[in-house]
Amino acid sequence: ASTMEVPSLKMNNGRDMPAIGLGTYLGFDQNGVVKSKDKQLRDVVMRAIDVGYRHFDTASVYETEQEIGEAVKMKVEEGVVKREDIFITTKLWNTQHRRTEVAQAINDSLKKLGLDYIDLYLMHWPIGLNADYSHSDVDFMETWRGLEDAQRMGIVKGIGLSNFNKQQLERVLKEGTIKPDAIQIEVHLQNVQKEMVEFCQSEGVVVMGYSPFGSLVARHGSTVEGPKIDDPVLSSIAQKYGKTTPQIVLRWQIERKVVPIPKTVNPKRLEENINIFDFTLTPDEVEKINGFDTHTRYTLPSFWQNHPYYPFDKVDNPIADPFIKV
Template sequence: MSAAFASVPKYKLNNGRDIPAIALGTFLGFDEHGMTKSQNKQLRNVILEAIDIGYRHFDTASVYETEGEIGEAVRMKIKEGVVQREDIFLTTKLWNTQHKREQVMKALQETLQKMELNYVDLYLMHWPIALNDDYTHSDVDYMETWRGMEDVQRLGLAKSIGVSNFNKEQLQRVLQEGSIKPVVIQIEIHPQIIQKELVDYAQSQDIVVMGFSPFGSLVMRYGMQFPGPKLDNPVLMEIANKYKKTTPQVVLRWLVDRNIIPIPKTTKHKRLEENINIFDFELTSEEIAMINRFDSKTRYTFPSFWQTHPHYPFESIENPIADPFVKN
């Protein structure tokens, strides 16, 4: 067991199961050809390294096309005797084109075939938005989809179920109308979008929050620098120097200190180590407040091309970008 793993705590989910307090992200981003694909088992090798470093929780989605290599790495490490299946926590997500109740089980079965595993630990509805195969809007209600999510948990294909990119009202509705309570909500959280209200609400309902894109403006996104705090931001640097940590570590710790599971993504060995090495210090409430002050409600996952969908979860804007998926 590596030193890093020994120090990663776990949260208790509302169904009694455990979830590790940090997850490795596996969305590889975009390049000039569209979504970046893993070449020559690059991602599988990252997961193998990550398991050696101490990561036990991996975040994927059917739309990322990384499920197969994650499953392969996990199976290799089980075969090597490094871990057992129950030591690993796999989170994956249902895509928007498979929202009819009967499609949910089929979608998860396809995921499990790709992973060559019998179950996932956590299955999330990626968005409350249903789409047809051609990416036109579908009127399937997310509560119908939730029934399908409940089916796969009852069948044991997913040990737990939850939601992603839901707003407060949508989460409330799942709590009111669903039979199984979601264990997790996964949303975008970084210094520029602290999501105080939604985090407080979810945590008051005993729902664990996972925070994606934790580095916000600190890093390049879509090949660009966006306005907002950078790696050398003086406020973050001051805190980092105090604890002899880096500014990415401070931002990840800010999430942990709010009881949020950060999902940093990296494919680099040094950064895999850096990003998990955050469980030996703690920010003060004043330092947490200093980072909260960067909040400008800025999202980087902002699919405004879906904003006319009846279940679009976010605020609308005047000039939405064109849907890259719909062919004219």
């Protein structure tokens, strides 16, 4: 396997983020419990480093930090990479939103990762929860100050947000002391987020796009509406470049300067997904793909929709909270 050279994007803190990352969320079971630690992930991450991935996306709630840390450590020991070649993004969970809790949460993540700093630390949601998952009224600006403290301490090099809407991001830009380095939001061919992406980029906030394959793949175990892997429009573009349709939708995000974080545990798809830096799409093709937008979100935690900082539109029939353990 050859190693792909991955370009990078400059963040507000002056540091570089590799333009693609590996997603490592393995899912929850029916009881809302994170799937038992999948030991294969450590091998996946080691293989990913071999084929050129330098950026890994995790979160304290995914419970994958330890395996990623082990893989990085082994690859550093093997002399394949240095710590500073690797970019780790992880996230603060909603139950640790008090300013004083943030450093503790970061230290827990550092311990699991086996590292002494995190490259990018995101507030996973603007929504603060108490330990029993009832709604807390901690203002996300208080939490943001905790992230700023951590950056000043040097335990995180960059700080940012996830699942904030435009108004919430505007508030952080206005009332915060440090500008966010990045924001991680749902971006794929059915949720193009044109205005949001442009706004973030106009403020120098790098956009990371989660669930990058959109409707191409099954979601939560079932297929969803929308273009599939054999979609004729995507297939004809793919054919022109000798690529696959998943590679075309990832490249479309690269053209928009959105950092996709595709998840796979499959060795073949791991290589497929990073093999997107030897061609470019025309502006026409980018526009064509933008045309698939249906403003569809797959991550819609409507069980939190009565929280004062819920970022999305409310729905009529909210689903039950899978995090509440009965």
